[in-house]
Amino acid sequence: MTTFVSDTTTVFSRELRPVLRDPFSVIFSMLQPLLFLALFAPLLPDTGGGSALQWFVPGIVVMSCLFGTSATGANLLFEIQTGSHERMLVSPLRRPALIVGRALKEIVPMLVQAAVIVLITLPFGFTLHVGGALLALVVLALFSVGLGSLSYTLALAARNKEWMFWAVQQTLLFPLLLLAGILLPIDNAPGWLRTASQLNPLTYVVDAVRVLFNGEVFSATVGYGVLAAFAVGAVGLGIGVRAMRRTTA
């Protein structure tokens, strides 16, 4: 007999298979973050508290996760169009498992991308604090499960309108990115922008990942980041499960 866990495992391993077979697809999707790393990072001035790279690289790890995970709904969209999603809806797989399994898979490309970014930047003077970095990846795992689930929800909502999926994804992506202070610090921004930034859950995730990557584990920043990532994970999954349940209602 099947259980929620076995159903989730079935969906998860099915999603993971193409990624494992073709790992370069994961790296290909990081092209933009890598360009920012190569062409934008050198423009940053060294500030007092450490090298610019030390500040910028964790942000790029988040950016890479953001780009890849927010676009992942396109895979579901494609399967809605070709018919395999329908086939899975007729199977006894539990509806929540259909989205939880998919969302959990987002952790894997995120880990691969983070490793690639770190490996690339180490020769250029990036200092890795392993313990903190591992914790940062846990925070990002929570975040990517939630964001992935939201991306799948968007795919379910857009259904046959592929352009709508990309329009919404692109429209939300850049404000989220800029307001989270990934490319430039928000500290000296005008008040309204700082307020907007404080409303963005990604801001707390980025801040936490930054301090964690620099080896600082016990701080309020980390606490807020974990909280924000957990909230995104829980809310994302909640919305996603609801959306998946409603597709056959």
Added chain:
Amino acid sequence: MTSTMIRTRGLTRHFTVKRQTVEAVKGLDLSVAEGELVALLGPNGAGKSTTLRMLTTLLRPTSGTAEVAGHDVIRDPRGVRNRIGYIGQGNGAGHSQRARDELISQGRAYGMSVRAARSRAAELVASLDLEAVADRVVSTLSGGQRRRLDIAMGLIHAPELLFLDEPSTGLDPQNRANLAEHIRRLRAERGTTMVLTTHYLEEADQLAERVVVIDHGRIIADDTPARLKSAHAGDRIVLEFDHDDEARRAQARGLGIAEGAVAVREGNRLELRLDGGARLAPKLLRSFDEAHLPVASVEVARPTLDDVFLNLTGRSLREEGTGTADAEESAA
């Protein structure tokens, strides 16, 4: 002894399209017994796909009930899903996956062990002639190969009831024949109950033992293809004359001989619909000859299911319907 596989009572589905309510399926009462092979026939938008989607738990009925394989589609959808197989209009296997992997993961979805799923997948790969492509990525398979893979996906758990939604759409004649062959074999070997939708008359005629004709969301006829044809469509005698005037006179004379026939004249062409056309044709020809109405050509045709549909609705199945196909698409 046969038990009922499907029983619907007043099954109804409405869609709201542009603030208008479209009744895609209206109070359907349908029973299918174990082991039957039933075709739901109707033009695009007749409501057959909507019906199928409700029976397979993809769509919730607006009202009415449906019990499928012993489980209620609303109260116990997982119970239904566990016992049915479904081959949809699209490809069941994900295009970025390998064929065999998809078969195994489909088996896992139905609660089979990895080992059982693997051996069942190998069995289906062999019987559906997919050995050469089983370890390839689905997107590299040809249309016919993908369709065979779809069938394998639908059969992984050896369901007792199988639904097929427009199974032969997009297939070339050879692959269509191949599909029909698989369907027949499945019935012969396992006695699987099958319900398929189609708008191909030949398919319904050749495959199904029972044809349920659906139009505008209602069942308008339900019988074997042979009985439908004898009950709802006579033979057709098509006569051509050299002049329109001769055709006109022949029409009056022909109706006098063939009682209850329906005559349609277009220029010099006269079409008579009647029962026992093959037997009446020589008599008609003799009579026209006596009246100095030389017949240029004659053709006697047995009725098709299209004639049945035409007779029942006044429209031909071959003219693509204007019904609620769009509504189904956007709201489903």
